Amino acid sequence: MSKLTDVPKRILIGRALRSDKLGETLLPKRIALPVFASDPLSSVAYAPGEVLLVLSVAGVSAYHFSPWIAVAVVVLMFTVVASYRQNVHAYPSGGGDYEVANTNLGPKAGLTVASALLVDYVLTVAVSISSGVENLGSAIPFVVEHKTFCAIAMIVLLTVMNLRGVKESGKLFAIPTYIFVVGVFAMILWGAFRGLVMGDAMKAPTADYTIHAEQGGLAGFALVFLLLRAFSSGCAALTGVEAISNGVPAFRKPKSKNAATTLALMGGLAVTMFCGIIVLAMTTGVKMAEKPATDLLHNGQPVGAGYTQNPVISQVAAAVFGDGTAPFVILAAATALVLFLAANTAYNGFPLLGSILAQDRYLPRQLHTRGDRLAFSNGIVLLAGAAVILVYIYGADSTRLIQLYIVGVFVSFTLSQIGMVRHWNRHLTTENDPAKRRRMHRSRAINAFGATFTGLVLVVVLLTKFSHGAWVALLGMVIFYVTMTAIRKHYDRVADEIAAADSPDDEVARPSRVHSIVLVSKVHKPTLRALNYAKLMRSDSLEAVSVDVDQAETKALREEWERRGIEVPLKVLASPYREITRPFIEYVKSLRKESPRDAVSVFIPEYVVGHWYEHLLHNQSALRLKGRLLFTPGVMVTSVPWQLDSSEAAKVRARKRAEWNAPGSVRRGPVAAPKKEKAATKK
């Protein structure tokens, strides 16, 4: 089976993995952390900067509020992590927020969460790619000069990779994520060492700049509102935290415990990095303005439209390591890479959520099964298309895109935590063990606090960001919600329509006999095979039928039939207007009219071809006929395939497609092993 050309590939990506060995790829914590945490960890690359940006509206003096905002974000992060640790234990099946809301608050809440998550996947791609391009641009100016183009090219690249079925590999995720984490920690520690021990005065590139306060001397309500807006932006650091609760089945055993530990680890890393970067930004005098062209001043002059405002993490790195030094470049590259990986998680998360929604019939059924390439492809293209549109409209500006983000995250946080409170309430009514009750009370308290806090944040986000762009995200949620409701309604209607009545006999008029017809055009191998197969099915009567579209051919057919002594009777249908479908359909209808209780079985020899253009040359009349026959009651249609030599190519392609790895398979984990008795397959 293995070919010579496989060798270099094997060397590059390791031993080929049979897809039914997927079960062995359960994730240890050290791999699960980077797989699930690249999204939340990468957000420290933009969240601190967003806080400073908002504060700058009130002038540099407002920057001194930033540590307090950082504290609020940290408290929120701890709350959310603590809450989700409860989720992970209570719902180990990987349904995540959708399952929690659906089970405890009903299908409407579940669908709202699902819509919010779908919108967030789009925004994860748009924001992460844009921010990644900005970070890469701090080292490579070309990239930032052609920001929109580079961002869209990156989305296209990720899309192609995922369409081709690049397997999500834990190791692939691990290396850049760990380099990024180690790099940021090294920066924080080295910065602390230089500042506190050596007493160096580290200066960010913008340390000497000043900011023109758009709204100087803010006080009272206006100031509170600004601080709340800054806090909302800081909450971008929390995006992606819920990912682990969707991925519990992918963990090694004990699954829930390992997932909870990974969640805690991730939360700890994220807050440390977030705070460290904020403090270093303060120390090194980073200045960021919402409208740098006019509000950022150098020697008293606005810097103008040509100025590129580098991300806070890169300015801090320049101050600590020195601009353009090796550690600076490595950190910038690792930051960009981890942001691109974060975007890739959306490509993996989408089919995961899609398969769960499909199971509940909110999306086409085939999304539920794995490896259905066509279905996943449509989803991936939808995701990428929406992200490209957003990136194009917002000019790949991560700051403007972040205004749309976060709403969805907090919708699902809040509903999920409310659902968890209900969950504990329900369990408390039946649980009698005092130790368990105590634990449940504790969990309920945590989730209740989480629900209150995240709900509050959701209100703050809506209030402070609605007009800044959050309405776009809400509109997207409504579109998803309406579409999925419509699909579910359709499935429900069909299910009612086809539901079997209780008595097995009275609903489907059972035909008593079956009359078989083989469609014949010429005597050749496919026809002979179809005749042989039709004979095997011992129906009550069997005849061959040909439509006379060409007199010479029909004559030749009759003669050949006689010469070979084929014992199946041959009927020729007249067709004065060279049609095939109409005379055939009318003949079948006349048979049905004669004996309405009989079924008709039509055997059609079908060519299996290898190339798309061959489809134009073969089978067309037969397929058209089949399409019409399906509308005729009491008819079944049997394709008897004949594989042309050229079909070999298509067969190989089909096998490849079957071995295609759906994105998200690693983080989805295998289905819980089926019980023995069910798995039994007769040899």
Add this chain to the structure above:
Amino acid sequence: MSKLTDVPKRILIGRALRSDKLGETLLPKRIALPVFASDPLSSVAYAPGEVLLVLSVAGVSAYHFSPWIAVAVVVLMFTVVASYRQNVHAYPSGGGDYEVANTNLGPKAGLTVASALLVDYVLTVAVSISSGVENLGSAIPFVVEHKTFCAIAMIVLLTVMNLRGVKESGKLFAIPTYIFVVGVFAMILWGAFRGLVMGDAMKAPTADYTIHAEQGGLAGFALVFLLLRAFSSGCAALTGVEAISNGVPAFRKPKSKNAATTLALMGGLAVTMFCGIIVLAMTTGVKMAEKPATDLLHNGQPVGAGYTQNPVISQVAAAVFGDGTAPFVILAAATALVLFLAANTAYNGFPLLGSILAQDRYLPRQLHTRGDRLAFSNGIVLLAGAAVILVYIYGADSTRLIQLYIVGVFVSFTLSQIGMVRHWNRHLTTENDPAKRRRMHRSRAINAFGATFTGLVLVVVLLTKFSHGAWVALLGMVIFYVTMTAIRKHYDRVADEIAAADSPDDEVARPSRVHSIVLVSKVHKPTLRALNYAKLMRSDSLEAVSVDVDQAETKALREEWERRGIEVPLKVLASPYREITRPFIEYVKSLRKESPRDAVSVFIPEYVVGHWYEHLLHNQSALRLKGRLLFTPGVMVTSVPWQLDSSEAAKVRARKRAEWNAPGSVRRGPVAAPKKEKAATKK
């Protein structure tokens, strides 16, 4: 069957015609003439002008050659008509030039003729529409100011009409064609009356203009070449003459005689109109220049780029009737209309030729049958697309487009006439009746003269027009030729591959038994129907198979199965990765491995839906599975349809499609009535 809403339609287009009554619509000569002659008759709207345009290169003085050129065209027209009268008698089956060349000169000559005719259909659309727009523009300036746009809009309109299946109606063709013919004759007679009897000095709008000779004082070879070019352009009057030879089956009996008479009538009308217009143009002093902007002078000054050069027929009408008078406007409208009808003939001719080529397997087989909407639609879109591209590139300038035209016509004229000479030679070797031999000798002489003359014209056209644009037409012919050769090769290769050996047994390993499998996901009506049908086909064994993609659903299925006491055994295949296709295919393969001589019959319940989006929601997994099963040897796949309520809409659409009238059905005529014994269909 008839609905209230049908009434207005009935009033407008007459009693609905059942398509199997098509045989009654055989054409009487008075209707056949306009149906087949709108193309050749309409060409007198541009051919005379083209002659004057070419002559103008040598200055107005060269105009005095124009009657001689007209004489040459008339002689050629008589020759071609006389030749084709022989074709019509010898080949009444409607194969036309293609059949004649194919039968007598071999398939390569036949294919060359076919390629030439296909290119000419494209050019008929492009030239006729462009010229129609120019004629309409002489009455409505807006049209000529937005020439390209109007021409493309007109092509789109014709395409939509033909795609929707507007029936080619003899009466529809008759009215404008007769108005046009009567109008032109009235113009000629009234012009002659005014000029000869009343002695009026009729003056064309351009009578006072002069022409700057691009190549003044031409003599010798250069002059001869120019005259030959002018003659080539005048030959545009002959395009479409061959149409009748393709349409013999559409005539009333005696078919050949009626067709020959119609041909003669058409030739007579065309030459009279052609000569009349040339003479009137001379008399009224029409001036036309190849590059009017610089070479046409008014009061010694070039008229400039803003000048619109009206067609010669409209200038003559302005002189005879007066510009803007009612007869002038009516004639301009009738001219435009008849040109649009001429373009429409290409939409009818294409499927006609396509069906003949398909019969010889140069084009996809399904084109041979009638009313295959999809196949015809592709052809119509191809035709229209190519015409739109030409119109766009050449700015809807009929003069420039005519340079591409004619080559193809004369390729098929020449090859067809050579073929006819061979035809008579062959028949003369076996014919003994002296009277018949005399007639054959006479026919052969006519065809030999026709072949020589048209061959000469072809050489002249190629020499004088190759660099002016004829190379584009030749390139188009090569593309058609190569494509059709490739299709034929493919069909031949497949025919060899599937040819049945002489002994019926040794080629297809006859399976001995058949094992039936019903694919089951839930117990509902479609499943129960599939089970019932599978039971009817008394195969050697029968089982139901379900793939366990969801444990809860599988459990419910097992319970329901037991509760209902369904006697067919249910097997559940394990699928740890939620796939359907792979476990099923592997199970089928394992059955085949166990008993390689057995066949496997797979029954799949299939939903019949009404809307395209429902396809996304149903059947996808089953269709994917079926696609893979077709590659598995020894398997047949039976679809057991279940018509959802919504399928009613699709059924109605399918019936409408079946009743769709393929373009060209009137001029193709019905198939020769099948002999009694063959038409017999068992009641």
